[in-house]
Amino acid sequence: MQRLxxxxxxxxxxxxxxxxxxxxxxxxxxxxxxxFYLYFANKEDLLRALAVDCAARLETLSGAxxxxxxxxxxxxxxxxxxADFLAVYERYGPxxxxxxxxxxxxxxxxxxxxxxxxxIRSVLTDRMxxxxxxxxxxxxxxxxxxxxxxxxxxxxxxxxxxxxxVVLDTVAQIVHRGFFGAPxxxxx
Amino acid sequence: MQRLxxxxxxxxxxxxxxxxxxxxxxxxxxxxxxxFYLYFANKEDLLRALAVDCAARLETLSGAxxxxxxxxxxxxxxxxxxADFLAVYERYGPxxxxxxxxxxxxxxxxxxxxxxxxxIRSVLTDRMxxxxxxxxxxxxxxxxxxxxxxxxxxxxxxxxxxxxxVVLDTVAQIVHRGFFGAPxxxxx
Amino acid sequence: MQRLxxxxxxxxxxxxxxxxxxxxxxxxxxxxxxxFYLYFANKEDLLRALAVDCAARLETLSGAxxxxxxxxxxxxxxxxxxADFLAVYERYGPxxxxxxxxxxxxxxxxxxxxxxxxxIRSVLTDRMxxxxxxxxxxxxxxxxxxxxxxxxxxxxxxxxxxxxxVVLDTVAQIVHRGFFGAPxxxxx
Amino acid sequence: MQRLxxxxxxxxxxxxxxxxxxxxxxxxxxxxxxxFYLYFANKEDLLRALAVDCAARLETLSGAxxxxxxxxxxxxxxxxxxADFLAVYERYGPxxxxxxxxxxxxxxxxxxxxxxxxxIRSVLTDRMxxxxxxxxxxxxxxxxxxxxxxxxxxxxxxxxxxxxxVVLDTVAQIVHRGFFGAPxxxxx
DNA sequence: CATGAATGAGTGTTCATTCAT
DNA sequence: AATGAATGAACACTCATTCAT
Numbered sequence: 001m002q003r004l005x006x007x008x009x010x011x012x013x014x015x016x017x018x019x020x021x022x023x024x025x026x027x028x029x030x031x032x033x034x035x036f037y038l039y040f041a042n043k044e045d046l047l048r049a050l051a052v053d054c055a056a057r058l059e060t061l062s063g064a065x066x067x068x069x070x071x072x073x074x075x076x077x078x079x080x081x082x083a084d085f086l087a088v089y090e091r092y093g094p095x096x097x098x099x100x101x102x103x104x105x106x107x108x109x110x111x112x113x114x115x116x117x118x119x120i121r122s123v124l125t126d127r128m129x130x131x132x133x134x135x136x137x138x139x140x141x142x143x144x145x146x147x148x149x150x151x152x153x154x155x156x157x158x159x160x161x162x163x164x165x166v167v168l169d170t171v172a173q174i175v176h177r178g179f180f181g182a183p184x185x186x187x188x
Numbered sequence: 189m190q191r192l193x194x195x196x197x198x199x200x201x202x203x204x205x206x207x208x209x210x211x212x213x214x215x216x217x218x219x220x221x222x223x224f225y226l227y228f229a230n231k232e233d234l235l236r237a238l239a240v241d242c243a244a245r246l247e248t249l250s251g252a253x254x255x256x257x258x259x260x261x262x263x264x265x266x267x268x269x270x271a272d273f274l275a276v277y278e279r280y281g282p283x284x285x286x287x288x289x290x291x292x293x294x295x296x297x298x299x300x301x302x303x304x305x306x307x308i309r310s311v312l313t314d315r316m317x318x319x320x321x322x323x324x325x326x327x328x329x330x331x332x333x334x335x336x337x338x339x340x341x342x343x344x345x346x347x348x349x350x351x352x353x354v355v356l357d358t359v360a361q362i363v364h365r366g367f368f369g370a371p372x373x374x375x376x
Numbered sequence: 377m378q379r380l381x382x383x384x385x386x387x388x389x390x391x392x393x394x395x396x397x398x399x400x401x402x403x404x405x406x407x408x409x410x411x412f413y414l415y416f417a418n419k420e421d422l423l424r425a426l427a428v429d430c431a432a433r434l435e436t437l438s439g440a441x442x443x444x445x446x447x448x449x450x451x452x453x454x455x456x457x458x459a460d461f462l463a464v465y466e467r468y469g470p471x472x473x474x475x476x477x478x479x480x481x482x483x484x485x486x487x488x489x490x491x492x493x494x495x496i497r498s499v500l501t502d503r504m505x506x507x508x509x510x511x512x513x514x515x516x517x518x519x520x521x522x523x524x525x526x527x528x529x530x531x532x533x534x535x536x537x538x539x540x541x542v543v544l545d546t547v548a549q550i551v552h553r554g555f556f557g558a559p560x561x562x563x564x
Numbered sequence: 565m566q567r568l569x570x571x572x573x574x575x576x577x578x579x580x581x582x583x584x585x586x587x588x589x590x591x592x593x594x595x596x597x598x599x600f601y602l603y604f605a606n607k608e609d610l611l612r613a614l615a616v617d618c619a620a621r622l623e624t625l626s627g628a629x630x631x632x633x634x635x636x637x638x639x640x641x642x643x644x645x646x647a648d649f650l651a652v653y654e655r656y657g658p659x660x661x662x663x664x665x666x667x668x669x670x671x672x673x674x675x676x677x678x679x680x681x682x683x684i685r686s687v688l689t690d691r692m693x694x695x696x697x698x699x700x701x702x703x704x705x706x707x708x709x710x711x712x713x714x715x716x717x718x719x720x721x722x723x724x725x726x727x728x729x730v731v732l733d734t735v736a737q738i739v740h741r742g743f744f745g746a747p748x749x750x751x752x
Numbered sequence: 753c754a755t756g757a758a759t760g761a762g763t764g765t766t767c768a769t770t771c772a773t
Numbered sequence: 774a775a776t777g778a779a780t781g782a783a784c785a786c787t788c789a790t791t792c793a794t
Binding site: 015016018019097100101103105136139140142143144145146147149150151153154166167170171173174175177178179 | 203204206207285288289291293324327328330331332333334335337338339341342354355358359361362363365366367
């Protein structure tokens, strides 16, 4: 049931996965405990369902990453990817955080996360492979994902003052230069 | 008491803060429940004590950050800072993760984390202010901290294959170039 | 819920408030811990609920006290009040004892008790004020309540051998004469 | 050890027997847990020791009760007894309350209390037996003791406003008239 | 399909008691 | 005799899960 999925995301976002009680989800979804267990085997299963949705969204997103090179077009592609990722994070933040924090305990949830992130990392390393400007592509891609996740977190939770566009520009700039050594577009 | 602090870090690292039972900590420390509550008011209080220690370590660390400029000396200072942070993370990872994941609920723990990270961010933005190469210093410092924390996590949890030196070089390179636009030392 | 209230009274009566474990109440009520906490926030809350009921019963009772004078009618009114109080005590003894022993720690329970007893004391002093035969009305009313509570206790707990009617007569006699100096009805 | 006995009385008086922790007693007595268990087998044993002392005091007191008749001399004897009892209560209140509330669980404590009170009741019924003015001597004595205990409690805990002499007079008056039907001394 | 009262295993916390020093 | 750190059994309370309606 859609209302339960939405409620789950809302409560996970507010309290975190471990601290949310099924009771909270049920109350926010304006339904009953019985109904919850009609659609989900248990609390973990709700997260699993959300993880499936999120993974699908990220799949689409990673398929749409354009070639990232040292020039302005590459910068644009990178910035677009960051913006897309942020959009997914705004809805599926709790799922992505559960993946990054890696302590849910459910192997299926972990698997979905590892798979989704591996796909993105693989596309990114592929798109940026030509450069060879960094010592280790795998490390670079991991660091990049970490940075993107955190930046999405601080933006999504409004812990970072400032206009979203400037934030996106700044992060894209750092990443672009970090990976290509190119100066990138001059900051406004 | 030292045994309890060590056990706390070990179990928090393995299971995560929410999932660790006092019973686990007590078993690892080879002591009893009674003894635990002799030294700590409750589970949160153990994390608080660890947070105090960790904050002190980070305080020292942030005081030792040298000037970071576009040249090789700046690169060295940055790499040294990353290495130092990683060393702290290797012990206090669970505390730092609790801070980043921000869902412990104890205001004192939060305060310690915010304070410690603000100190580091402030030193970093100060040391790197002259450059003016990024659109927003605050955003840059936040993104930087996020990246450092995640990179420490993947290194500390051995989720990243590869020699630590190469990892440090790669991350330092990305960061240095990202913030200064300089090519940095040629990767080996 | 009614079963829990009854079980609470039964176990409080048998073991005393402090010594009763929630487990006892639950076992007597033939229900589970979960159900207990569904209806009551904690053990104190159960006592509180009982205290509310008891206070209501005493409220009714104190409203029904007739004018108590030196004559046979006054004696009858007093005896009737004692009998009524005893009836309430037979069910709510543990609550009344908790009030008299005054060591529950819950301000709301204390408030209910003080209020209920103040109401009775106030009616009694009012009804008996005309006499002026005692040095201090407030002291007299307090001593009277104490005597009534204890007498109820020993009767309710069968610690006093003898027919209830004789006991009632004896106490009413002592009280009536104590307050009015009148000989009262000749003991049978 | 005397300091432990004193501390026990102090803490029992403040918190009640069930709610006092050995730790409190030890802290007030400025000694250690080890020392406590050097002198007393357990917490109950402390109460038992205090009960022995209190019983001895009451023994003395009950031996000193003079003949109580309807005249002024009887009133004086009664008032003197009340004053003596109050003096004992001021120190041993917690013990007497433990006896009256009858829920300590230790048979020896109960036995001491029952014995001490039985002695007083027996002396009182003996001293007042000649009168024959009440329906049941045993009931009368029980009610009397109850009244005395409560009156001592409210006086000792300063829950009753007013000069102690007036309180003593009032209670003695009520009791004297209650048991003898005599008007007693005119209140001042 | 939907409900929500009932359940009880699991966990945090307390505190009387012990014993090595 | 005195200490106080250590113990663990006992208890209060929570919350994911079930099932009769």
